[in-house]
Amino acid sequence: MPFTHWIARLKSSTLPAYQLIPELIAQDLQQGRLAPRERLPPLRDLALKLDLNYTTVVRGFAQARERGLIVSRPGLGSFVRGSFIGLPLRAGTGAEMTMNLPPEMADHPACQRAQEQAAGSMALANFQDLMRYQDFGGTARDRHLAAQWMAQWVPDAVPERLLVAPGIHSVLLALTSLLVKPGQSLCVEPLVYPGIKAIAAQLGTRLHPLAMDEQGLIPESFEAACKSTPVGALYLCPNLHNPTTATLPIRRREQLADIALRHSVPIIEDDAYGMLPTAVPPPLIEYAPELTYYISGLSKWLGAGVRTAHVFAPTTATHQRLAGALRATTVMASPLTNHLVSDWIEHGICQEVLTAMREECRWRSDQIRQRLMPFDVRTQPNGFHAWLPLPLPEDGASLASDMANQLRSLGVAAVAGSTFSTDRNPPEGLRICLGGSLTRDDCGRALQAVVDALENRVTDPASRLNPSAAGPFSGPPSNPPPAAPAS
Structure with missing residues (x-):
């Protein structure tokens, strides 16, 4: 019991x-x-x-x-009771401490050029046209430029199978309602983006947690699920996984795609963080193009206020069905935002900002490793969050929850592993985010607060390295898997 x-x-x-x-x-x-x-x-x-x-x-x-x-x-x-799991939002309050936000770089020349370009775009735009209803999925120009941009990560990107949507979360809501029928389950990692838990609770969708280690999802657990339960779709975050930072190796991507093809299970590939690394393995859409819905967005490198996502559907028919599902839940993406993002892509602003963000994230990731490596921290180059395993408490209390509350009161964006857990066995661990409005000086103070909290709570350094404390992980952290250069 x-x-x-x-x-x-x-x-x-x-x-x-x-x-x-x-x-x-x-x-x-x-x-x-x-x-x-x-x-x-x-x-x-x-x-x-x-x-x-x-x-x-x-x-x-x-x-x-x-x-x-x-x-x-x-x-x-x-x-x-099946209550809705809310996601905290804020504009200048402490609730932001639970969100995974990219660093703000308002003073960087690339971001200043983005602001100047935005002002120019709005001045030259047909403003009244942008205030009207438009067909869902973006204009032909929006989709053409988005496909050109996305070709860096999806070589076969074509505008005919692309939709411009109001944020990744809205796409996940539409796909879950579209793909997972009553009586079916959505296969997920044991730790996931909390928004998926919120969507599942709202729709009454059953989540089926799979096994995971330090490299990511274990294909054999997906195979077992397909054989033992009705599966509507597989959802995963293969690059810079939230919260563990794991990046799925090429071999596992091939295996997962093969299993999905054999069992005809659609794949929802959430690549929210895939643009941050300078090189990542090929996406699953390359291995199972006829089944994979590939989703990317701008919120994890440009800013959460830019509610723009790009989603590729497997076929023309699924493209139309997804457009209908998104139209039913969101009506359309903002034409104003779509126009602005298209101009940023066309004038090279997106590439400039992304390059600057990668450099800033690399500095922050280096700081995390230097300060928290004695505590078995897990992070990746070009990422702005880290996974910090904690020792299992002996009294049944949650050390992670207590530490997260303590750190958030100090202005550190820390979230306990239970927030992400789908298997009712929450790991003792924290996701630490060094993004948002934190300056570089703030990052140093935040990391020192984490070190102080760890040293006050954990007196035996050996216990910090206990593999059982790593939640879903079964071994020590590994080097990033081999990656194919981004084109």
Whole structure:
């Protein structure tokens, strides 16, 4: 029974057990140990397991119902309530500490030229035309320029199979609703972009966690899932994985594509971070073009306010179906933003800003490695986030959650592994982001705060390197896998 970790908390807490039970349910839901709509054990069984009086557990569940954490149905039992998992947004407040944002480089010449180009573009544009409804997917010019830009990563990029959409998240929502039918599962990594968890909760989609190690998704686990359960699609982040920074080796990409082809499973390839490295392995769309939806965007290197994504569909027919799904959920991408991005691509601004961002991210990644290497940190060149494994606590409490809260109060963008967990076994680890409004001086102070927190919480250096503390990883960090140069 997965509720045995409650025992230590119940024994050590000064709260009455019936008052603590709702808190424990809420914490397990937040950390991924409980999933929305999961059935809870019978009250008598739970009381026996926790060594509590039956009426105490009944009172605890009653309070949980009053708080909206669970719902009970006569003859069926109690279920975790399937609430929407919100994503915090902000403009200058501490909630940004949970978002993975690229460094802001307002004073860099490339970014200043982008601002100047934006002003010029708007001055010369047919403004009234940009204020009207337009066909979904961008104008012919938008798609043509986007295909030229994306050819650096997808050599066979053609505008006929490309859609311009309002951000990667909107594409993921549309694809999940389009590809995963009732009764099917969406195969995912054990740690994923939290937005996928939010989308799945909203749509009632079941996530099927696969196995992962320090190199990324393990193909054999995908094969096993295809043989044992109805799979609607495979979702993965193959480059600079969020949160672990893993980059999937070429051989595994080939294996995953082969499995998908044999079982006719569509692939959702989320390449949000794939533009940051100077070289990455070929995308999965090259190995399974007839099944792969390849998605990229600008938010992880230009700025989160530019809600522009580019998505390639496998065929003309799937392109049309995806356009319909996106139109139903978003109506269209902003013509103003599309026009601006197209001008940036056409005048070389996007390439300038991306080159500058790579240089800045390399400096920040170097700082992370230098300061946190004794703590087994995992990062990649040109990335702005890192994965920091933590030792497993002995008392059942979450060291990662406590440290993340402590660091965020100090202005450090730290997020506990439970935020990303899909397998109800949250790893003890933190994602540390050195992007956003942090200056280089701020980065030094942020990393020192992380070191201080680690030294205060972890006294045995050897325990920091315990492989079991790395969550889904089974061994030491590896060098980046061989990569094909970007064209």
